[in-house]
Amino acid sequence: MLASRSVPEFQDDEQESLDPTATLRRAKPGRVRLKLLVLSGQEAGSSHALTRPEYMVGKAPTCDIVLSDKTISRQHLKLEVREEHVLAIDLDSRNGSFCEGLRFSQLELRPGSVITLGTTELKLVPEDTRERSLLLSKKNNFGALVGNSRKMREAFTLLERMAPGGADVLIQGETGTGKDVCAETLHQQSQRSQGPFVIVDMAGVAPTLIESELFGHVKGAFTGAQADRAGAFERANGGTVFLDEVGELPLELQPRLLRVLERRQVKRVGSNDYRTVSTRVITATHVDLEEAVKAGKFRRDLFHRLAVLRVTLPPLRERPDDIPLLIDTMLERMGKPPSALSDQTRALLAQYPWPGNVRELRNVVEQVVSLGEDALPEMEALSGETPLPKAGAATEMDLPFKEAKERLIEGFERDYLRGLIERCEGNISRASREAGIDRVYLRKLLRKHGLEDRAGASADDKSPRGQ
Ligand SMILES: Nc1ncnc2c1ncn2[C@@H]1O[C@H](COP(=O)(O)OP(=O)(O)OP(=O)(O)O)[C@@H](O)[C@H]1O
Numbered sequence: 001m002l003a004s005r006s007v008p009e010f011q012d013d014e015q016e017s018l019d020p021t022a023t024l025r026r027a028k029p030g031r032v033r034l035k036l037l038v039l040s041g042q043e044a045g046s047s048h049a050l051t052r053p054e055y056m057v058g059k060a061p062t063c064d065i066v067l068s069d070k071t072i073s074r075q076h077l078k079l080e081v082r083e084e085h086v087l088a089i090d091l092d093s094r095n096g097s098f099c100e101g102l103r104f105s106q107l108e109l110r111p112g113s114v115i116t117l118g119t120t121e122l123k124l125v126p127e128d129t130r131e132r133s134l135l136l137s138k139k140n141n142f143g144a145l146v147g148n149s150r151k152m153r154e155a156f157t158l159l160e161r162m163a164p165g166g167a168d169v170l171i172q173g174e175t176g177t178g179k180d181v182c183a184e185t186l187h188q189q190s191q192r193s194q195g196p197f198v199i200v201d202m203a204g205v206a207p208t209l210i211e212s213e214l215f216g217h218v219k220g221a222f223t224g225a226q227a228d229r230a231g232a233f234e235r236a237n238g239g240t241v242f243l244d245e246v247g248e249l250p251l252e253l254q255p256r257l258l259r260v261l262e263r264r265q266v267k268r269v270g271s272n273d274y275r276t277v278s279t280r281v282i283t284a285t286h287v288d289l290e291e292a293v294k295a296g297k298f299r300r301d302l303f304h305r306l307a308v309l310r311v312t313l314p315p316l317r318e319r320p321d322d323i324p325l326l327i328d329t330m331l332e333r334m335g336k337p338p339s340a341l342s343d344q345t346r347a348l349l350a351q352y353p354w355p356g357n358v359r360e361l362r363n364v365v366e367q368v369v370s371l372g373e374d375a376l377p378e379m380e381a382l383s384g385e386t387p388l389p390k391a392g393a394a395t396e397m398d399l400p401f402k403e404a405k406e407r408l409i410e411g412f413e414r415d416y417l418r419g420l421i422e423r424c425e426g427n428i429s430r431a432s433r434e435a436g437i438d439r440v441y442l443r444k445l446l447r448k449h450g451l452e453d454r455a456g457a458s459a460d461d462k463s464p465r466g467q
Pocket residue numbers: 144145146147173174175176177178179180181182286326329358359362447448
């Protein structure tokens with residue numbers, strides 16, 4: 001059980017006179033007061049106002065803040081409460097004190113800092129704000145998404161709460177952070193899991209076709225509409241529709257999406273009738289929709305409606321402590337033992353910032369496992385400076401067909417795009433003409449392979465979407 005020694009906020013005069021430094025050390029009235037929140041472990045959810053100049057944290061009952069975690073030393077950490085921060089001093093604890101995955105002996109904690117003692121995580125927050133810290137999920141996965149970092153376990157807590165409820169959810173995160181997997185797991189863990197899961201990738205559908213793709217059409221509504229067709233919302237009736245890259249939805253269609261969200265009604269293109277659907281809507285975006293609203297590209301009302309329940313999947317560079325678990329999981333999914341990667345390679349992978357996030361890490365792990373550790377690209381090469389080994393070259397015939405094919409295609413796509421964009425000197429319009437693919441889709445592919453930076457520099461590609 002967690003116990004906090006009850007001590008008056010200020011020492012009485014008699015005590016103070018015994019200690020001439022007490023006036024200097026004691027907390028000044030009026031400054032921002034801080035408290036320490038326990039985020040995980042047996043005492044998760046409890047908090048300690050830091051009203052005194054010093055606190056001893058540890059397992060011993062004599063400590064000011066007692067934590068029952070077995071991996072914590074009896075006297076583990078000293079906290080010195082200062083004007084603007086709290087100085088945390090590790091007392092040569094057996095298992096150490098950590099912040100963002102790094103062990104420290106002394107560290108200045110600011111509001112928002114999170115430290116880990118043993119397996120217990122503690123967060124410093126201003127006492128008088130209403131900031132609520134999420135408790136950390138006890139699990140290190142949500143469906144196929146894995147992570148044991150604080151940021152991912154906070155996200156898992158949210159997702160676990162959101163999944164069964166059936167309310168619409170917005171998933172934010174950079175490319176490769178697992179938004180697709182997350183959407184599918186939300187569906188699988190909902191009461192709609194027996195219903196359909198329909199995906200619409202807004203960035204992959206030509207703008208002229210989005211309306212019909214989402215809402216359907218009736219025969220003759222436009223050239224080529226040879227028969228009535230249900231849109232994604234109707235096809236997902238009783239289940240979930242996942243709108244990937246919702247930020248790409250053209251402005252003129254946004255009120256129609258708002259109507260679906262508010263009334264669950266859709267009107268097929270060319271029809272006057274509204275049909276009622278029972279469809280959960282999960283959306284995802286890699287762009288900052290708030291910025292898009294400011295720039296006039298996204299409707300404010302739609303954003304607020306979408307953002308009622310939202311979760312952000314953090315980029316991998318902000319949670320390097322997830323990398324070892326991710327690597328082990330990837331190896332396991334490939335049917336390889338943990339020893340398939342040496343400690344040296346693991347250490348290299350753990351320090352790279354991964355602009356393409358987990359997808360990029362997975363690609364590199366697969367390549368190294370297929371081709372051997374000699375094939376590990378220089379770390380600069382991972383950002384695209386030197387060609388990566390060809391993913392398809394060593395496609396293993398013992399992989400399941402779907403996986404082998406996916407791997408081959410990814411390798412082909414990357415090589416093709418790299419050559420294309422070089423040949424067209426970064427000019428998206430030219431590249432899209434030469435390749436015969438839609439420009440929006442081309443951008444999406446470039447982003448997927450971390451090649452976005454190489455494109456869009458030319459004169460006719462000044463607009464953000466290159467349109
Ligand atoms: N936390 C994770 N744990 C395990 N695998 C992950 C995780 N995050 C991503 N992946 C893997 O990385 C790959 C990319 O994930 P996904 O397609 O869901 O990303 P995304 O955010 O939707 O990317 P994009 O915005 O480019 O569509 C997938 O193979 C997925 O399984």
